[in-house]
Amino acid sequence: MKKALITGITGQDGAYLAQLLLGKGYAVHGLVRRSSTTDMNDVRLRWLGIVDDVQMVDGDLADLSSLMRIVRDLQPDEVYNLAAQSFVKTSWQQPLLTGAITGLGCANVLEAVRIEKPDAHFYQASSSEMYGLIQEPLQSETTPFYPRSPYAAAKLYAHWMTVNYRESFGMHASSGILFNHESPLRGIEFVTRKVTDGVARIKLGVSRELRLGNIDAKRDWGHARDYVKAMWLMLQQERADDYVVATGRTVTVRDMCRIAFEHCGLAMDDHLVVDPALFRPAEVDLLLGNAAKAKARLGWEAETSLEEMIQEMVDADLNRISANR
Numbered sequence: 001m002k003k004a005l006i007t008g009i010t011g012q013d014g015a016y017l018a019q020l021l022l023g024k025g026y027a028v029h030g031l032v033r034r035s036s037t038t039d040m041n042d043v044r045l046r047w048l049g050i051v052d053d054v055q056m057v058d059g060d061l062a063d064l065s066s067l068m069r070i071v072r073d074l075q076p077d078e079v080y081n082l083a084a085q086s087f088v089k090t091s092w093q094q095p096l097l098t099g100a101i102t103g104l105g106c107a108n109v110l111e112a113v114r115i116e117k118p119d120a121h122f123y124q125a126s127s128s129e130m131y132g133l134i135q136e137p138l139q140s141e142t143t144p145f146y147p148r149s150p151y152a153a154a155k156l157y158a159h160w161m162t163v164n165y166r167e168s169f170g171m172h173a174s175s176g177i178l179f180n181h182e183s184p185l186r187g188i189e190f191v192t193r194k195v196t197d198g199v200a201r202i203k204l205g206v207s208r209e210l211r212l213g214n215i216d217a218k219r220d221w222g223h224a225r226d227y228v229k230a231m232w233l234m235l236q237q238e239r240a241d242d243y244v245v246a247t248g249r250t251v252t253v254r255d256m257c258r259i260a261f262e263h264c265g266l267a268m269d270d271h272l273v274v275d276p277a278l279f280r281p282a283e284v285d286l287l288l289g290n291a292a293k294a295k296a297r298l299g300w301e302a303e304t305s306l307e308e309m310i311q312e313m314v315d316a317d318l319n320r321i322s323a324n325r
């Protein structure tokens, strides 16, 4: 039985990846940081019905000795580094923490693997946010990066450390440059989930308006359930490499929002308020990924359309809000 260690297992991607690996017969271990509300942090694993099937281990991305102990004791075949301070807007308010966890945290995991289990296959959760002020209209593995947030700068450091450990130490270390991916398990602060939750509340009469920031921003949105398959595929290859994972379609926040309102039979213009206070200090205006390499080498393609995903998310939020009333 193969053993996998997932950092960030309590997050959106960690939960879907754990589900995928359990289905493939892996023993799945997840790094969990200590919290005073332990009953809250496994909510996504409970939602997927897998909380009793994964083994949790205590540790923190900032604490190298805990990572070394875990990797030494576990001797995992595969290590997926998904943990991060992942909300871009917060990275301007907490730039040093974001650098310490999202950037240096990756170096800590790489060090733990290099010292304790150097033949483990390693995955780094890199991000399309690294393209920032885009240098090419369609972004691929060869497009130059131009980070526009402390989060993106931290991810860029982690990305290059992953490449460096592959080239310096011969580690099987891959970096997945994933474009935005969402699901009913998405954190409420991210725009798709804020929209689907907000629209569901309006539909159920719990609120009347939805306040957003820059609705002209364009993103290439896919489904997290599809994207974790690409992570796994990268670690099954004979040689480690870097891959863009994207749908190849870009849509404005405004049009994504319209899909959610229309699914509920509501007119968006009656409820949507643009609030300049929600704009960011620097914006990533457009992301559009070219996943041709992932398709050719991994046989991976996005399976879920934006419409299908937003409808699934709205329905999940309608159920959640109704159940809590």
Ligand code: NAP
Pocket: 007, 008, 009, 010, 011, 012, 013, 014, 031, 032, 033, 035, 041, 059, 060, 061, 062, 081, 082, 083, 084, 085, 086, 087, 101, 125, 126, 127, 128, 177, 178, 179, 180, 181, 182, 187
């Ligand atoms: P998420 O839902 O925000 O999950 C982040 C995870 O990191 C949570 O499990 C969190 O634990 C954990 N974490 C945070 N700080 C930690 C620390 N100091 N030590 C240990 N664990 C810590 O993020 P996601 O959407 O699943 O994304 C997964 C990864 O992919 C992230 O690295 C993200 O930056 C990257 N990424 C995401 C996307 C996307 O569109 N979703 C695209 C590209 C890249 P708690 O539950 O305790 O908070």
Ligand code: GDD
Pocket: 086, 087, 088, 089, 126, 127, 128, 129, 178, 179, 180, 181, 189, 190, 191, 192, 194, 211, 212, 213, 214, 215, 217, 218, 219, 253, 278, 279, 280, 283, 284, 287
């Ligand atoms: N969160 C949020 N809230 N975003 C808003 C809002 C709002 O009220 N109004 C407009 N937006 C715009 C943001 O300005 C941004 O242009 C876009 O919606 C998407 O914002 P998020 O959903 O917060 O995601 P992100 O693109 O900043 O970052 C996500 O994707 C990255 C990959 O490109 C995160 O998952 C990152 O962790 C990930 O790396």
